[in-house]
Amino acid sequence: MVTPAPRAATGIAGLDDVLNGGFVRNRLYLIEGMPGSGKTTLALSFLMEGAKRGESVLYVTLSETIEEVRAVGDSHGWDLSPIHMRELGPPEGMLDGDQQYTVFHPSEVELSETTQKIVADIEKFSPRRIVFDSLSELRMLAGNPLRYRRQILALKQYFIGRGCTVLMLDDLTSGEHDINVQSICHGALMLEHTLSTFGVQRRRHRQSSLSALFCFSAAAASAAATNGAICASSRSRAGGRKRTGAYRRPPASIITSSSRPTSTLCARY
Helix, strand or coil: CCCCCCEECCCCHHHHHHCCCCEECCCEEEEEECCCCCHHHHHHHHHHHHHHCCCCEEEEECCCCHHHHHHHHHHCCCCCCCCEEEECCCCHHHHCHHHCCCCCCHHHHHHHHHHHHHHHHHHHHCCCEEEEECHHHHHHHHCCHHHHHHHHHHHHHHHHHCCCEEEEEECCCCCCCCHHHHCCCCEEEEEEEECCCCCCCEEEEEECCCCEEEEEEHHHHHHCHHHCEEEEEEECCCCCCEEEEEEECCCCCCCCCCCCCEEEEEEEC
């Protein structure tokens, strides 16, 4: 009998149900989506769930300040104090002309410095869960696709050796999916905003590789609001069977009322 792989729950009941308990541990996952699609909310929920279970967790932000990240937590009523945070944005000295590099290309220096700080924090906190926000900054620091791919691959091997489960967020500012990272990571999730052209607007959760489709309608959300649950249904392409159940309400950015656009989550494993 095959022993099931240990899972890292996300804290989002509906998503954990689709993922059969959460992300497989000691793996690297890519979370893609345009700004505002819910990547940070999903990532913080993932880390909060780990902290509740007594795990050390780390949030590395390259695109936002720690104050901005905490503001996201405050909007959901979350206390983010159990999460170790590291801000790796460009230093203020970069605005000073005297600090510009004249011998080395900035990517040769800044990428190395960023990687060293990340490794130092991992050695210090020994986190079991890590979130990187976002890959667009790391991509720009690398300077070219080859150096970027090699850096992601090196980080992946290092994280697996340390027993970490990692989410890397990508805001798709390049305008296309990052094939370099998708070919390296163990799984990829995509968050999308879509707006129905007719009928009741709803948020939809789709996991493509598992051939399951979860639809969270505004009507079901309203009907289940009294007991804090959301009704969901799924249908298998192969067997055509349909199952319906009730799940606790995920964060507002994952499932919301009908006044907001549809949000689609695609997963590849």
